[in-house]
Amino acid sequence: MLLVMDVGNTTIVYGVYKDKELVHDFRISSDKIRTSDEYGLIFTDSLTHANIDPAEIYDVVISSVVPNxxxxxxxxxxxFFNKKAIFVESDLKLNIKIDYDNPKEVGADRIVNAVAVAKLYKVPAIIIDIGTAMTFCIVDEDANYLGGLIMPGIGISSEALFLRTSKLPKIEIIRPDILIAKNTIGAIQSGLYFGFTTMIDGIIEKILINKNWKREDTTIISTGGFSTMLTSDSKYDIIINRDLTLEGLRIIYEMNKDQNK
Incomplete structure (x- = not known):
């Protein structure tokens, strides 16, 4: 079985593949203080709990945006696995061309998502990854990764309101029932939800205009922890794939597995 791991600033999402089937996936907090032994126990215990023998892991591939x-x-x-992990870098075989001023600056998660979309969906494509940061990535019809946009995610924005204001409370991020709220918590929830959903639709529109792409010819796909909440009600037909990054890791492994022989 193949262990794939996406290391983000807030969460580590990992899964186990048997051939092309995602057998199980897990989510744990991303903690820079934990030791390798602590992580090893977490990973092996979670696999064992899911009736997966850690000894059956034949390789590991990792994308990480946390250098530490x-x-x-x-x-x-x-x-813990007696393997040398493959880390996603821009110089691996990817079957996409990274058209970026410095390809080594592109986050591993953005590379993985682009590879997955180029392999699994019709291009051109717009990829929206809604996690701690929110990113928009653009892949053209020739599978060139063209770059994109990076901005604070909804969680960071909510936290900033709480930390940088004197009277605004920490709130649960939910989809509100009404636009114009009559209490402070509701007003913050409405502002975050409708602010981000409107921004997402607006940026999609600007990208389509900028690239002169027809909506019907463009794949728009979202992934990440808040993808379902923030793109389900879009005016655009957005494909939601929470496992996009894990799929991309599997695809990259298949293209580069010989380097670990």
Whole structure:
């Protein structure tokens, strides 16, 4: 079985593939303080709890946007799985061309999502990843990764309101029933939800105009923790794929597995 791991600033999402089937997926908090041994116990215990024998893991592929965890997780994979992990980098075989000023600056998660979309969907495509940060990535009809936009996610924005104001409370991020709220908590929830959903639709529209792409010829796909909440009611037909990054990791592994032989 193949262990794939997407390391984000808030969450580590990982899954186990048997051939092309995602057998199980897990989510844990991303903690820079944990040691390789602590991570190893978490990973092996969670696999065992899901009736997956850690000894059946034949390889590991990781995308990470947290540099401080790279050595920790690399050491963990060696110690607990007796493998050398493949880390996603721009110089791997990807079957996409990264058209960026410095390809090494592109986040591993953005690369993985672009590879997955180019393989699994029709291009051109707009990819919206809604996590701690929110990113828009653009892949053209020739599978060139053209770059995109990066902005604070809804969670960061909510936290900033709480931390940087004197009287606004910390709130649960939900889809509100009404636009014009009559209490402070409702007003914040409405502002965050409708602010972000309107922004998402607005940026999609600007990208389509900028690239002169027809809506019906363009795949628009969202992923990440808040993807379902923030894109379900879009005026655009957005495909929601919460496992997009895991799929991309599997695809990248298939293209690069010989490097670990």
């Amino acid at each position: 965890l790279r050595h920790t997780l690399a050491s963990m994979v060696i110690k």
